[in-house]
Amino acid sequence: MDNELRFGTRAVHAGVEPDPTTGAIMTPIYQTSTYVQAAPGDHKGYEYSRTQNPTRTALQNSLAALENGRHGLCFSSGMAAIDTLLKTLKPGDHVVSTNDLYGGTYRLFTKVFATYGITFTFTDMSDPAKVAALITPDTRLIWAETPTNPLLNIIDIAGLAALAREHGCLLGVDNTFATPYLQNPLDLGADLVMHSVTKYLGGHSDVVMGALVVNDDGLAERLAFLQNSAGAVPGPMDCFLVLRGIKTLHVRMQRHCENGAEVAAFLSEHPGVDRVYWPGLESHAGHAVAAAQMRDFGGMVSFTLKGDRMEDALRVLSSTRMFSLAESLGGVESLIGHPASMTHASIPREERIANGLADTLIRLSVGLEDVADLLSDLDQAIGNRS
Numbered sequence: 403m404d405n406e407l408r409f410g411t412r413a414v415h416a417g418v419e420p421d422p423t424t425g426a427i428m429t430p431i432y433q434t435s436t437y438v439q440a441a442p443g444d445h446k447g448y449e450y451s452r453t454q455n456p457t458r459t460a461l462q463n464s465l466a467a468l469e470n471g472r473h474g475l476c477f478s479s480g481m482a483a484i485d486t487l488l489k490t491l492k493p494g495d496h497v498v499s500t501n502d503l504y505g506g507t508y509r510l511f512t513k514v515f516a517t518y519g520i521t522f523t524f525t526d527m528s529d530p531a532k533v534a535a536l537i538t539p540d541t542r543l544i545w546a547e548t549p550t551n552p553l554l555n556i557i558d559i560a561g562l563a564a565l566a567r568e569h570g571c572l573l574g575v576d577n578t579f580a581t582p583y584l585q586n587p588l589d590l591g592a593d594l595v596m597h598s599v600t601k602y603l604g605g606h607s608d609v610v611m612g613a614l615v616v617n618d619d620g621l622a623e624r625l626a627f628l629q630n631s632a633g634a635v636p637g638p639m640d641c642f643l644v645l646r647g648i649k650t651l652h653v654r655m656q657r658h659c660e661n662g663a664e665v666a667a668f669l670s671e672h673p674g675v676d677r678v679y680w681p682g683l684e685s686h687a688g689h690a691v692a693a694a695q696m697r698d699f700g701g702m703v704s705f706t707l708k709g710d711r712m713e714d715a716l717r718v719l720s721s722t723r724m725f726s727l728a729e730s731l732g733g734v735e736s737l738i739g740h741p742a743s744m745t746h747a748s749i750p751r752e753e754r755i756a757n758g759l760a761d762t763l764i765r766l767s768v769g770l771e772d773v774a775d776l777l778s779d780l781d782q783a784i785g786n787r788s
């Protein structure tokens with residue numbers, strides 16, 4: 403599909419062709435493990451579904467088109483996508499990453515790949531000078547995430563891309579929070595984009611999946627080799643669900659951003675709230691960079707309560723009626739979470755607080771409900787405790 407077409411048109415059409423045998427407008431769920439050959443090696447491009455499946459091919463092409471990339475690869479989870487990428491490295495190689503990395507990625511780096519002799523260093527990536535200072539002749543990969551979880555810190559992708567080029571290493575960006583609707587890292591000079599498709603791309607909290615998108619043909623070939631060798635691929639039913647989710651990505655994201663803006667503004671004025679973290683607020687430290695590299699500011703909003711009592715936060719979490727208490731994000735329904743006791747509970751309290759993760763920090767994935775209902779729900783849950 404022509405990448406000159408605008409985003410919404412690509413979301414609806416890219417990668418998807420009417421089924422050649424029946425004309426079905428929706429890509430069929432090719433629920434098959436294998437494909438009949440007329441003679442050994444004489445086939446229609448498909449041999450075995452770990453290697454290739456037509457439903458997955460359509461999704462991979464759709465994702466590549468949305469990220470303005472040449473090659474898309476899908477995996478059975480976001481973590482499987484990062485796992486496959488790290489298998490392009492070898493013992494002795496070094497990776498620089500951000501110190502507020504997604505917890506699962508941090509675990510994969512430090513508890514799995516570190517045991518195979520790959521080394522990792524973490525820093526505050528909102529300052530490119532700190533990243534530059536950590537690069538060694540062994541550095542092969544800079545791994546960034548922006549906005550980050552849960553403080554929505556912003557990292558300058560173009561700045562890191564220049565650094566990566568200068569030092570001959572790759573830049574990979576976890577674009578899960580922004581989605582291709584808001585931000586295209588490849589256009590900003592990154593070599594790889596990764597998604598937890600589980601979140602906004604699927605968008606309906608019914609699939610776990612991951613993806614990588616790259617431009618370089620050699621890198622794509624190596625990743626496809628690893629994808630087939632290790633085999634962490636999604637099934638065709640899940641690929642179908644995500645293809646369906648992507649058709650409304652632009653409409654959903656527009657509303658996530660509008661509702662996010664209203665929730666952030668409401669919380670900023672609320673007497674029970676101390677700080678609000680949303681990159682669209684001018685008070686946010688990363689606002690200028692976010693305004694330059696993103697098209698809007700997304701539906702993830704974090705905030706702290708006045709005072710420092712964890713019980714206050716726990717009471718808010720159990721008082722919301724519209725926001726469900728759950729891990730994950732990016733679905734049509736609003737979710738609420740508490741990093742200190744959920745996603746970041748394994749980090750010692752002092753370290754957590756030093757990194758800005760207060761006991762009263764609450765993270766919202768603002769969904770697509772009518773925003774007035776979301777605001778009144780937050781208002782009754784927070785109460786008036788100034």
Ligand SMILES: *Cc1c(COP(=O)(O)O)cnc(C)c1O
Nearest residue numbers: 479480481504576578598600611
């Ligand atoms: C959820 C998430 C992941 C992991 O993806 P899974 O699909 O859960 O394996 C990685 N990065 C970010 C930013 C995420 O939110």
